[in-house]
Amino acid sequence: MPLTRRKLLLGATGAVVAASLSKGAIAQPGRPDVIVVGAGVFGAWTAMKLLEAGRRVTLIDAWGPAHSRASSGGESRMTRAVYGPDEIYTRMAVQSLPEWRALSERAGLPIFEQTGVLFFFGERHPYATAAMELHRRLGLTTRLLDRAEMARRFPAIDFAGVEFGLFEPDFGVLMARRAVQTLVHEFTQAGGHYMQAIVEPPAAGAGPVASVRTAAGETIGAGEFVFAAGPWLPRLFPDILARRIRATRQEVFFFRPPSGDLRFLPASLPGWADFNGGDLFYGMPDLEARGFKIAYDPHGPEVDPDRGDRTPSAEMLERVRAHMARRFPAMADAPLNEARVCQYENSSNGDFLIDRHPRRANVLLVGAGSGHGFKHGPAVGQYAADLLLGRIATPEPRFSLASKSVAEARAVI
16 A cells, blocks of 8 residues: 555654644543543553543643653564463463554554564573463464574574574564554544643542642643553652662664665564573664664663663673674674663562552552563553453452562563
8 A cells, every 4th residue: 555645644753743742632521531641652552442431531741652761762662472481461462462553554654563573592491481382372373493494584693502492473563652652643533632741749648539730730630540650650659659660771772784784674684582691682673774773681770760861881882782793793893873771660570560559549550561561552551441440350469569569579571
């Protein structure tokens, strides 16, 4: 199908979507039923699911959907269903994938790129064995590949020391900023109301919240409230979330592939994760000529999401360069296109927080994406909406506030 001017306008480049939110939004009449604070991937999908359920919804963000300091900002995120034996997140990834595909098909520019995803290992790791068993039981198309087959299919990668890999052909990469901006654009066009404002922390105490107050002095009332503010959640609710959600500094790098080398394009290179040597590196092909992406996954130092230094470090650049030279020999001397410092907002063990406030019955807390949450946006939004609407009889204990410790022990990978 040809890419028409209309499709480009609906395709959600940042400027077009930002303009539509400020000029073309269709405001719902009257007092909202629900206010959602935070227009990242969790907040935007929750707002859309509530709107689809017939609720009047106002979505508020301090700086704009998927802004540059948000955990949902940036260019790309991997979507995969490999989670070792963890069935909850495997199922959530599978549940979310059709919705990402549908959103991408409606947008003028791609949101989902089906590059496939390859996890490769230096030994028969229990994580991989359990993942393969789970995927077979669920009927997924994941394939177990030996080193020879991986080398044949993905010639850009040097698989020295690698024993096998898990390849998910149905998954791939999401264009993060574009995805959230497109979703919020659709939300407003469907009758939701979006506004840009800084929401102040609710007053301390107990009992239902009647309204939120913005930094500009405006008071906005609703029947129920969802706070999906990413790394800013502990500032809004310091009494219950301080030290239970921690933001860590994460650096990603984009390098220029050799001119004319087709091995680094999405048709030839999948999203990948290297589980060798105790360190986890991951990356993505050269999407939309942005460059070959590579990052080191383990948590960096804690960071202030507002004031933290966003200057990439020479130490991390050296680290990813060394790994890139080892696994992708043609990239050994590749020029750096750009680098970005973002953050994870981590729970103690990597599980999400989707639970009601313990003393505010009409407040739902949604967050702690913990570096792996973006792909699950549609499933999180549906779960949060169902929880708020009373459709869930037995909430998932792993998403509860009670399960969030102050002692860091990451278990979800």
